[in-house]
Amino acid sequence: MRILLARPPRPKQAITVSDFMFSEPIGLEMIFGLLKPDHDVEIFDMMVEKGSLREKVVEYKPDAVGITSLCIDVDVVIALCREVKAVKPDIVTLAGGTQAFLSPLSFADEAVDYIFEFVDGENIRTFFSELGKGKELSSLPGVRSSSDGYRSHGPKGRNGYFLPDRQSPKKYRSEYSYFGYRPAAIMEYGIGCEKACDFCLRWRIEGYKEELLDLEITRKDLMSIEEDTIMLMDNDFFASELKIRTFLDLIRELGLRKNFIVYASVKGILDFEPLVREFKEMGLKAVLVGYETFSDEELDIYRKKSDTSDNLKAAKALKDIGIDVWASFMAHPDWSADDFRKFRKYIGLLKPQTSSINPLTPFPNLPMYGKYKDRLIHSAEEYDKWSFGQVTIRPKNMSLRRYYYELMVTNLYVNLLVNSKTEMLRQFGIGNITRIIAGSMRTFSRYVKLMAKA
Template sequence: MKILLVRPPRIKQAITLSDFMFSEPLGLEMIYGVLKENHNVEIFDMMIETISLKDKIKLCSPEAVGITSLCIDVNKVLDLCIEVKNEDDQIHTIVGGTQAYLNSEAFFHDAVDHIFEYTNEENLIELYERLAQGSMRSKIDGIRSKEFGYASTRKKGRYAYMLPDRSSTEKYRREYSYFGYRPAAIMEFGVGCEKACDFCLRWRIEGYEEGLIDPELTKRDMAQIKEPTIMMMDNDFFASEEKVKAFLSLIRGMGIKKNFIVYGSVKGIILYKNAIKEFVECGLKAVLVGYETFKDTELADYRKKSTIEDNYKAAGILRELGVDVWASFMAHPDWDANDFSALRRYIKSLKPQITSISPLTPFPNLPMYKKYEDRLLYNAKDYEKWSFGQVMIRPSGMSLRRYYWELLVTNLYVNIFVNKKTEMIDRYGLMNIIRIFTGSLKAFNKYISLMIKN
């Protein structure tokens, strides 16, 4: 069977970090890896491609088109499915990805034939075998099919981490990057997160229980990565000392020499300083740290397991070890101008290399959605607004326009006065810095547009 796997194009009006962190479509690479033995499969990355899906279909004549999705992609994915059906209504349309897992009902549409609630080797192989044979026969666990009224078998499951085929995106790989590191690959070493922060979707997707991916799968995956940099996408790479040491043992045993970037918790940085020091010797270059706020009360509300003083300790440890810190913060909807000013002072005192500030976003699948439901500026079906960059909760301490102004001023401040430009140029090269600066300008322009609009 001829299968085209599609990543949708960027949503132009969305404010996201895709201009700074542009990763490969790992889920599609996994699906490719499972299906390639028995099917003719191709990945079509519309974030890079310049031709339309319609033109691609004319060129390759697929029998099935599978499209991945994030929350903001719902309308675009439906448009793409309609485009496929308009070109040839005999082509099977299949939707999967994060949004299909969190809210499969968003894709109940006549142009969508099948929806993956979750994906594993068994249901992938089963669906495409049945499609090739021309008969569905019955429902499949984890898949909602139009011919069965999108009914579920009610068997619960989660996305499986399967061995990706990195060669499937060979023609795109030079474009994939993480801030100044380009090209860069992404992979996962462990799944789940016991911290269960109140604003985070990851643990709801991967589960509360933490565990390591099969080490043999990890070795096979690591061995095929050609890029000099790997972003480890674990929700908290420093979940335990045993986890860090297991990874170090694996890469030392394989003789891997790479730049590594990880997400790391403040508590993990403090508790496992010695293991992190070993990791630095093996290539750790940067840690993405969610400091989130400058108020202990808000950290407690978010169910973070750290304090403001812990943030300072973690920042000092990473500075001492020579590791770059990419800090993230969430602007609370109840902040006033003094709070934004305090945030700027706090960021300056932490001295991160890179900083991002986004408005608190209470996704419909999170408990805090109910808390702020009566203050939401958009409803749950305004999918393209839910991008982490746009203000979703009506501010209580100032007008919406002033709130956007404070966000803009704060982002300008950290980019001009806090982020370590000289160090970045020395480490990443001038062209990468220009690319990041261009991405920053896009975000600033969007904030100015929203400020004027509101």
């Protein structure tokens, strides 16, 4: 069977970081790895490709086209499936990825033959070995079919972590980045999140239980990555002493010398400071930390396990150790102009190397969605609005237009004034800085449009 695996292009409307960075489509690389032994498979990454999917389908002549997705991609994925069907109606179309897991029925459209809610490995292999033999495939775990009304049979499962085939998107790899690092690879080493913060989807995707993946997979995965930079996407790399030590032992054993970037909790940084220092000596360059807000009350509501003074302590510890902080914050919809001022002052104290400030987004499916139901600006079906970059809750203490203005001013203030440009230029080089500035300008102009429309 000839299978084309595609990733949708960078969103045209939604506010996303893909304006200035995107990484490898690791989910598709895993599917590629699972199917390669028995099928002809190719990845078509539309984040990079200039040509259309239609042209590719005409040239490659696949029997099936599978498309990955995030929340913002729903309409695009459906449009792409229609494009495929217009070339040849009997090409089988599949939707998969994060959004298919969180909200499978968002893809219920006659152009989408199958929705893959989750992949346990066995289901997708069986699917392709049985496809075209006249069997009803929706009886497989995690598979919904249009011919069966997209009904679900059996219990909901989880996506597995399989060894990604790092060579599968070889021609695109030089384009994959993580912030100032390009090329960069991404991988996961431990899954789950016990913190279960109120605004976050990750525990819904990976479960509450924090556990390490099969260490043999991690070993093979690490050995197959050719890039100098690896971003570990675990929720909290510093979740436990055992977790950190096991990883450091492994890279020591493999003799790996790479730049590492990790997500980290403030609690983990403070609890395991000596290990953070040890990791720095072994290549840790930057941590992504969710400081979230200047208000302890809000941190409490979000069920964060640290307060604003812990944030300051962690910022100081990281500065002393010499690790960059890429901080993320959430603007609460009840903030007044004075709150925005306090917030800017607080970021000035934390002094992260970069900051991203997103409006609090009560994603459909999260308990928070119910809490803000009466104040929502967009319906759950306006998929491209739920990017976590756009305001979805009507502000309480100012107009929507003013709120966008405050967000823009704050983003400009922290990224132009608080951060050191010369330091970043030295670290990442002119090419990467130009890419980031050009992307930020695109995001900025999208914000201006939203503000004008508000």
